Amino acid sequence: MRTYIIRRLLQIIPVFLGITVILFLIIELSPGDASTNFIDPRMRPEQRAEIARRFGLEEPAFNRYFIWLGNTLRGDLGMSMRYQRPVTEILAPMIPTTLTLALLAFLFSVIIGIPAGIISATRQYSLADNSLTVFSLIGISLPSFFFGLILLRIFAIQMQWFPLFGIRNPLYAPPNALAGAMHMLHHLVLPMIVLGMGGTATFMRYTRSSMLEVIRSDYIRTARAKGLSEKVVIYRHALRNGLIPIITLFGFWIPSLMGGAVITESIFGIPGLGRTAIDAVNFRDFPIIMAVNSMLAFLTLLGALISDLLYAAADPRIKYD
Amino acid sequence: MNENLNNDLNNVDDVDIGAMMVPESGMPAVGQKKEDILLDVKGLKTFFHTDNGTVRAVNDVDFYVRKGETLGLVGESGCGKSISSMSITRIVETPPGKYEGGEITFDGKTLLRINENERYLLPEKDMRSIRGNDISFIFQEPMTSLNPVFKISKQISEPMMLHRGMTKKEAHEESIRLLDLVRIPNPERIVDEYPFSLSGGMRQRVMIAMALACEPKLLIADEPTTALDVTVQAQVLELMNDLKSRINASIIFITHDLGVIAEMCDRVVVMYAGKVVESSPIEELFESPQHPYTQGLIASKPDMATTEKRLHVIPGNVPDLTELPGGCPFHPRCYKVTERCKQEYPPTHKITDEHIVSCWEYNGSGISSEGGEEA
Amino acid sequence: MTKRYNRIIAVAIAVIMSLVLVAACATEYETAAPTPAPTPAPATGNETQGTDGDETVATGPREINQNNILRFGTTSLDGLFNPTVSSNVYDSYVVSLIFEGLVTNNAGGEFIPNIADWELSSDNLTYTFTLHEGITFSDGTPMTASDVAFTYNVFAHPEYTGVRGYVVVDFEGHDEFKDGTADSISGINVIDERTISFTYAEGTASPANIANFGYGIMPEHYYAFDAWDDFAAKFDQPMGSGWFVFQEWRDKEFLLLHTNFDYWKPADIPLIDGVIFLDIPDESLAGAFMTDQVDVANPGASLDNQAAFATIDGIDVRVIEGNSYNFMQFNTLIPQLEDYRVRQALLYALDREAFVTAAYGALGSVGLSPISPVSWAFNPDGMNPYAFDLDKANELMEDAGWVMGGDGVRTKDGNRMAITWLVYPEAAWPGILSGLAADTWPQIGVDLTIEIMDFNTVGDRSLSASSNAERDFEMFTMGWSMAIDPDLTGGIFGLDEMALGDGGFNASGWRNEEYARKMEDAKQSFDQAKRTELYNEISAMYNEQVPTVVVALRSVMWPVADRVGNLDISTYVDWTYHINKVTLDH
């Protein structure tokens, strides 16, 4: 097992390098850079050249890639052109926010999607199944930004149950940590639903079809023939097997949620990685763009590995060596 | 399209009711003491309602099992023999399955009674205390009938903890004993293995051990050897034959292999397209099969003595149970088919107390096997 | 569901809660102020669970009341909270609340002393400042002339990356210092503890120069650095001598300032307890006002925002004449646009009234001249408003020799009247304006192509290209803000030595010796009446030649919650200028 993990980690390296090279090339080919943002009527051309020099923009691309790579491996993601501060310092406070949102959405998906899938499968063709199936179809077909706007319109503007934007009211000093968490959760409910919707629908569909397959399998018949109650049959015997393909999805899901957070964060005004990244793209703050992209790529690769490991953990038949 | 189909089938239904009017067709033969009968199935109907129409998997089936007796249920795949046995403990998937009629009595208890006036099903809770406890199953596919993610010990322990109130530890030890009983080497080690690490034959032994765990009154073995290699088949059969004498249980042995039947059973019920076509003690069946279908089955059985002849094949395919032909469902494949066979379902004739047959061509002295289409 | 199942759900909920707790704790409210902030007194017994922000935290001599903090809606803070490098307007607000500059200006746009009085030498080159008495930074250290010298030296630092190099570029000895041939700028002279003089190089005297002394003074003892990066590390931990002290900044969330209760002039200590900048997207500002989450903001004066704010109760929307405008620049070096009559025709064929209506409604007006209407130098007399007139436009096209072709496009000497307009999507108005032109210009035989590209690329291809050879555009639109002084050199209307040669922000390629000379004269003259006259002539020339057009001027909208009292805002007076007088109803 350990050798397997090491081998897989080693396999990640060339893929990761491939991704960063492509990213770098694309950024290299793009017109303009952040220095063009410093437009001030009284700034002279030589002052602009000075800025370009300071950000190392005049080095050849080939060299710059290796400089970037070397620095990145040492944990130095470079200086943001816009904020003139280290990228790590800028991204550090954004990661917990986005991660919290992604994990909340993930848990939401799991808690709603999987039970719904089970209900759907155990009561195939019932009213519950049909309505849940329709819901899941809506879930995968409704664009998240549209869904987010609808929720804002209804629950933040009409009902005023939830705030319009942000993750907290900074002037509210929570009396204790729990109140602080509840305060934040209140702000995150709508974003969580929006970000989690796709996952909920996907998990539901996968759980349903996986459970349907499992429920019809011979060992479930065996379990029934033993006189086990239906609940034990479904929740112990069937679920344990039915969840195996779902669990393998988990590893992929969190990285993709962090990517999806871009849209959610911009709708709900959440100060996270996604909004920072969009701002960086608009400002051509390349160090931040590179950092966010390669971080997400690395997470995706790691997610694939975690998926495999989860698979091995969930299914005794799978052994890696 | 479906509507027409259903109409056709309704017609078949009408005929069925006529057939049921033959008195005492499925009753235990005269002279049998009621208390000898462990399981009595009468007029059982289990249908499947699918998008493509109603599948009459079990359509008015009668049979019974005496205490200590081994009953063979024989027929081609899809003839309803598995569904019949599964209907006894109601482990047919519902929906799409539905119990549409009949009466099942087990050990004095009514498990099911469904007719025009009544729909009685033994409460699920009581039924569960019978499943795995009084009636246990050995299924056809040892490779897939064990839960892949649980260890052997857990799977064998489960019914014992449930029905016999054992603790986990007791059940674990009992599992080892049972594995030893079914002649698994190293039971202490195997008990902690997952099913995937065992061979098919070993898994089937595990299934048998599991089935024996609660010392059932009735053991239903649904083609327990079909999926195994020939040599392993022989071992498992030998094991079962051996266990038969050691456990005090009745057995329903379901198979399409008459050779296995001959080895294991006291009595045989032959099914075709959801119906019992013939039922007889074992010797009588092999000596004088009455139904053309039974005759065909016996003829198609490879026999060491007759290897020089070409194997007999019953022409045609197993019928589509949603589109059963009118009259006797076997008529399209029957070498003795008459116009009447195509119109009406045949009555049940009692040849001896224990031997009954459903065929228009039975005339009191048997059905001649002349003029068969065999090569 | 089984009990087991309920347990799973319970566990899951517990996990969520703990997750949010972790996240909440990770962002607990720490005091990150560089000042030795007094430890908060323990909040005694009054733990409220109800409404937000009822808390009071004891800090310093006065209790900070969370409800007595002014909430300002901002769209983005860059973290450059330093007078030398702040480049976005919100960062500048933060800077002006924390730092104090030597001079400031009044509502009329005149420069007046702030923390120092000054004298200008008779050659108009040397400014001598005397600091007021008793000025201290928020950590209690007194401000001296050497702090001022330190601040101005930073602008000239070889590694300086900000946009304000121009502040010191004309000081005597600047170039030598920058090159490294001199240890200090010879034009900056500390005379005594409270006196300092700045000398401009010969030929650079201008009344506009005084504006360079409005930048906040930094405490040398706090900011002194060897490596530039050490200095840069303090950008987001500012300390100055102003009314407010920095507490905490969370990017894309908020920035909190508390009142400097030890402000050196006790009579001027603000009545409010602090200012919080809340990061609220422009499009959400209306919602924020509606739900009482913000007190003051400066939303874009779009029609949508006007409509939104008009419906909100409990606020007062102040409309102030702005000092910025949208402009359109033609490349006068291409055959299609070299004739000023063509440019005039294009202007006649563009319904700018309709544009103003669609983009700004009542808050906009059609632009006439490069001089801001709020400036003393502005004079609309004799300016052609180019009111929408397609006939006139066609006539001018004919006059210029452009003949209508069979395909409805005019041609001249084998050239087709085909124009590509670079439009960026970041703001709505370029789309609106070009959308209108797409409707009307084809009617005067112009084949208009609208090319959408992002703001930076538009800039690269036009305004900020380093030479005319690198410019790649036919026409484009952008926004521009004016300084207080009407001086136009160096800007889009400027034809200084750079523009006459090559490069500069005037991308039109239009050159005119007389115009350039008048511009230079106006810049250097200290006689306001003469300047007014010169700017009037300059405007008239421009109004006729139209290489660059002020499309529309727009007013600025300042919604202010009713609970805010005494807030003074006008064109030249930021909301921060007199914020010490502001009261909050709490």
Place this chain on the structure above:
Amino acid sequence: MSNAENAVVKVKKVKKESELSYWGSVFFRFRKKKMSMFCLILMTLIVLGCIFVPIISPHTITSTNVANMNQPPSMTHILGTDELGRDLFIRFFHGGRISLGIALVVVVIECVIGVILGCIAGFYGKLIDTIIMRICEILMSFPFIMFCITVVGIFGNSIPILIFVLVFLGWAGIARIVRGQILSLRELEYMEACEALGISDIKRIFKHLLPNVLAYVIVFATLGMASVILVETALSFLGLGVAPPTPTWGNMIQPANQFIVLSTRWWIWVPPGVGIFLSVMCFNIVGDGLRDAIDPKMKR
């Protein structure tokens, strides 16, 4: 699955459809799903609307009328007007044209590239296979949305760039499916027979294998349409896809970022959202239906 009832059902299906051709039987199975049929019809209506409404409408997408801006739906403007007084009904269908058109172009190019490279990888194996599959792996590990935003953001919002980036990341999926199919089909006997007969590689691939793969490609393409529409509209909504004044369903929703539009002018942002939703749903359902109809075993 050894349950008797399933065995029985299968027996029946073969019998019923045995008289039909391959695609005939696919349609036979597809038609039985009412939902799929309904969505196929709805999808057709949307597509026809997008093609013909802009042609027959009295309004044009560019004609502005400032006096008539932000009007709610009425008889003259069925879906009201936008901030420049442009008719939203025609812009809705024109936006659909762009959104669906981009999706179609992307999916077609993806399929062509994916099928060709998948065939090459699957058929020739060895080094070529390794290289192509490694490239696929790299592409599939890209942070999808973020990468699209990056590329479109820094190269500028133009439809060709949008199409490029979506194709760039998208073809790997179909290439892998095709390769897998080819690998399994190669093992079949008839390929060996072809080899024995000396039929050339190219001919073998295209004549014998492609038709088998086609079914999978069609399913992928249909479901791919749905996901491309979602991505394109999301990017356009963020202002990083198709830029105005060209309408797409994505950028038509963008004004809803404005509080006033979101709270009081539903006709501006709701119809394009519904347009996206309906067309994505239709493609999803039709794709699912097709998949089940083409190969009931392909179910996830």
